[in-house]
Amino acid sequence: MKTGFDHEQYTRLQSEHIQERIQTFGGKLYLELGGKLFDDFHASRVLPGFRPDSKVQMLLQLKDQEEILIVLNADDIEKSKVRGDLGITYDLDTLRLIDAFRGIGLYVGSVVLTRFANQPAAVAFEQRLNAQGIPTYRHYPIAGYPTDIEHIVSDEGFGKNDYVETTRPLVLVTAPGPGSGKMATCLSQLYQENRRGIKAGYAKFETFPIWNLPLKHPVNVAYEAATADLSDVNMIDPYHLDAYGITTVNYNRDIEIFPVLNALFERVWGKSPYRSPTDMGVNMAGMCITDDDICRKAAEMEILRRYYAARCSFLQGHAAKEEAEKILLLMKHLHLSDDLRPVIGAARKRAEETENPALAIELPNGEIVTGKTTGLLGPSAALILNALKKLGGIDKTVHLIPPQVIEPIQELKCRYLGNHNPRLHTDEVLVALSVSAASDPNAARALAMLPQLKNREAHSTVILSAVDDNTFRRLGVNLTCDPSYQSHKLYHR
Numbered sequence: 001m002k003t004g005f006d007h008e009q010y011t012r013l014q015s016e017h018i019q020e021r022i023q024t025f026g027g028k029l030y031l032e033l034g035g036k037l038f039d040d041f042h043a044s045r046v047l048p049g050f051r052p053d054s055k056v057q058m059l060l061q062l063k064d065q066e067e068i069l070i071v072l073n074a075d076d077i078e079k080s081k082v083r084g085d086l087g088i089t090y091d092l093d094t095l096r097l098i099d100a101f102r103g104i105g106l107y108v109g110s111v112v113l114t115r116f117a118n119q120p121a122a123v124a125f126e127q128r129l130n131a132q133g134i135p136t137y138r139h140y141p142i143a144g145y146p147t148d149i150e151h152i153v154s155d156e157g158f159g160k161n162d163y164v165e166t167t168r169p170l171v172l173v174t175a176p177g178p179g180s181g182k183m184a185t186c187l188s189q190l191y192q193e194n195r196r197g198i199k200a201g202y203a204k205f206e207t208f209p210i211w212n213l214p215l216k217h218p219v220n221v222a223y224e225a226a227t228a229d230l231s232d233v234n235m236i237d238p239y240h241l242d243a244y245g246i247t248t249v250n251y252n253r254d255i256e257i258f259p260v261l262n263a264l265f266e267r268v269w270g271k272s273p274y275r276s277p278t279d280m281g282v283n284m285a286g287m288c289i290t291d292d293d294i295c296r297k298a299a300e301m302e303i304l305r306r307y308y309a310a311r312c313s314f315l316q317g318h319a320a321k322e323e324a325e326k327i328l329l330l331m332k333h334l335h336l337s338d339d340l341r342p343v344i345g346a347a348r349k350r351a352e353e354t355e356n357p358a359l360a361i362e363l364p365n366g367e368i369v370t371g372k373t374t375g376l377l378g379p380s381a382a383l384i385l386n387a388l389k390k391l392g393g394i395d396k397t398v399h400l401i402p403p404q405v406i407e408p409i410q411e412l413k414c415r416y417l418g419n420h421n422p423r424l425h426t427d428e429v430l431v432a433l434s435v436s437a438a439s440d441p442n443a444a445r446a447l448a449m450l451p452q453l454k455n456r457e458a459h460s461t462v463i464l465s466a467v468d469d470n471t472f473r474r475l476g477v478n479l480t481c482d483p484s485y486q487s488h489k490l491y492h493r
Contacts, residue, residue, distance in 0.1 A: 001455050003049030004294030005285075010050070013284040015058050018205065021282050022170060024273070025201030028193070030186040031282075033174040034206025038100050039086065043207050045478070046222045046299040047285065055205075059172065060104065067109040067168035068101055070094055071175040071182045074113045074122035082318065083177055087470055091125045093176040098134065109166055110135040114181030117141060137162035139181065139188060146184075146256050149263045158191040179230045183257055187264055194268045201273070202261070204254075204280045209234045211248045211278050212286040218299035220249055221330050225306040228323045240276035248278040301457070301478075303331060304340055308480035312463050315483045341480065343459040346370055348482075351461040357486050359383040361458040361477065363390060373423070376406050379460070380468040381429035387453060388433075388446035400443045401432045426471035453477055462486045 022029050033055070035043065043050045051057075059066065076090045083093050094111060101108050111129055113122055116138040126136045139161040144151050151157050164185075171189075173182045186202050193200040208223035220234050237250040239258060254277040261280070265272035274280050289295055307327040313319035331337075338344045343360040346368045350358035356373035361383055363369060369390050371383025389396055409428060413419040424432065430450075436443035454476030463481045464472070472479045 001048055002291070002294050004289060004291035004298070005047040005049030006288045006290050007049055007051050007054055010285060010288040011054060011058050013287055014055075014205075014282070015061060017282045017284055018058075018062075018203075021203045025199075025203075028166075028169050028171070028198065028200040030171045030173055030189055030200060030202050032182045032186050032202070032204045032206070033172055034178075034182070034204060035208060036177070037172075037174050038097060040207070042222075042226055042302070043285075046219050046302050047289070047295055048298050049290070050285075056104065060106070062170060063106055065168055065170045066172055067107050067166050067170070068172045068174060069109055069164060069166065069185070070097060070111045071173060071180045071185050072111060072113055072125075073175075073180045074116045074119045076177075076180070077113075077122045077125050078119040080121075081177070087466070087473060090176040090180075091121075097174070097176065107168070108134070109168075109171075110137060110164055112137045112139055112162075112164060112181075112185050114139045114185060115141050135165070137164045139185060142184075146260050149260050152260055153191060153264050153267060158188040159195070161188045161192070163192040163196075164189055178227050178232070183254075187257075187261060190264055190268055199268070202265075202280070203282055205282050207283060207285050209249045209251055210286040211237075211250065211281060211283060213249065213289075215249050216333065218296045218303065218334060221334060222299040222302045222306070223251075225303045225327045225330055228306070228310060228326045229319060231326075237276050237278045240278040243275040248276075250277045250281075254280070300334060300336055300340060303327065303334070304336055304338070305478060305480050307331060308483070311483040312481050315463070315485075341457055341459060342368060343457050344480070347459045347461050357460065357462040359458060359460045361387050361453070361456050363387065363456065364452060376403070376410075376423060377429060378421075378423040378425060378468065380426045380464055380472070381424050383458070384426055384453075385429065385433070385446070387456075388449045391449035391452050392442075392445040394442050394446060398442055400440070400446050401429065401436050405432050405436060425465065425467045427467055430471070450475065 037055050039052050040055065041052055044052045072090060072094050081090050082088065083090060086093065098108050111134055113126060113136060116122060129136050142152055142157045173186055175182050190200055190202055209220040213220055215234055215236060224232060224234055233252045234249055235252055235255055237248045237255065240246060240248045258277045262272045307324060310319055310324035310327055314321050314324055343362050346360035347358050347370065350360060350370040350372055354372045357379050358370055358372045359379045360368050360370045369387045371379045371386050373379045374382055385400055406424060409424060409432060410422040414422050433443055433447055437447045456477050458472065458477050458479045460481040463485055
């Protein structure tokens with residue numbers, strides 16, 4: 001994959017800048033981590049060369065000073081909000097994050113449940129965490145947030161929240177996804193620390209929007225598409241423009257909350273150290289783009305993928321119709337269409353020819369391979385086998401998995417496990433392929449091609465089963481689907 005972002009330069013510049021900010025405050029710093037700390041696949045897709053774990057690798061240099069505080073919106077627990085790139089709910093992702101942090105030697109201090117209003121699912125999750133010895137704290141909805149500054153910065157506002165007990169000088173505040181309440185948690189803690197005579201500072205480490213890229217740069221527009229469900233809007237930072245005469249980009253929620261932050265700092269410090277929301281940030285990503293054209297094209301592709309994901313989510317009942325409509329407006333502004341992804345047209349053409357669902361994938365050399373529904377295989381499984389044959393230089397007539405291997409699997413599914421569809425899913429066909437690889441050189445060669453599917457573009461003419469969708473995700477394939485089901489049933493597994 002062509003790269004347009006220098007990871008090594010980013011790691012060095014970002015680490016230096018955070019160190020400088022810590023020294024500025026001197027005592028205790030709450031560093032809000034915007035976006036995803038682990039597995040930042042969005043950043044790696046729109047900034048080719050950015051590594052999904054680059055933030056973690058940088059922060060490991062300060063691990064003896066750090067304490068992690070995970071923030072989770074209680075409403076998101078109640079409605080079982082799902083992290084799109086991993087396909088798991090936010091509460092389960094919180095458990096995954098705790099394990100991941102601990103696995104690399106980082107200290108997780110506690111979990112904060114924001115907008116807590118005794119939601120049954122949130123209470124149950126709190127009990128689950130406490131049973132595992134993980135301290136939890138409750139932060140409550142505040143009337144007038146974020147505009148009623150006098151009420152917010154008072155004992156009836158931030159003062160009614162639980163005080164989160166922390167023990168280290170650098171507190172990293174992170175969350176499973178956007179809209180979790182990280183900034184409000186940081187501000188609440190500054191207020192609570194001040195009441196206890198502790199001097200603490202705040203800074204924000206967020207990759208998007210990139211402050212020194214143009215407002216309508218595709219990389220920044222891709223961020224709007226990714227947060228369409230939150231109604232986030234990129235904006236010119238009016239405070240920064242007024243203070244310095246320099247145009248920078250931020251987003252509406254940070255601009256809205258800035259007066260609150262300023263008022264809080266004035267009460268804590270006597271004077272605010274920041275003159276704009278942009279000043280709060282420590283992001284150096286924009287300094288490390290080495291090929292703007294590559295990043296632009298990658299971001300445009302991401303916007304189109306987000307559009308199809310939003311349309312499918314609406315059909316599945318997971319998103320509002322307005323989410324896809326907003327992304328469509330962003331696409332029109334950048335003049336984006338399905339032509340950007342040749343796999344869309346290829347999959348639809350194959351489906352029209354066969355009158356059955358079909359998929360298409362674009363290989364590293366630009367060649368497009370398709371997969372159709374057969375008596376033995378679903379279109380997803382057929383696509384993977386066809387792509388592996390092409391990548392391995394194996395003749396398309398060769399059977400990588402003998403029928404005598406497939407048939408017992410079908411019997412197991414239908415006769416003993418109660419399935420009605422005898423066709424093999426992607427996970428089943430990969431297991432069967434690995435079995436064949438033990439004795440068949442062609443199957444072994446095909447299996448060795450699997451890593452080459454990573455970062456490939458693919459499209460399906462129907463919404464895939466959770467099993468197939470998850471397999472493509474784990475293989476690193478960038479999959480989109482037409483917003484329709486193969487059957488007209490109301491219940492789809």
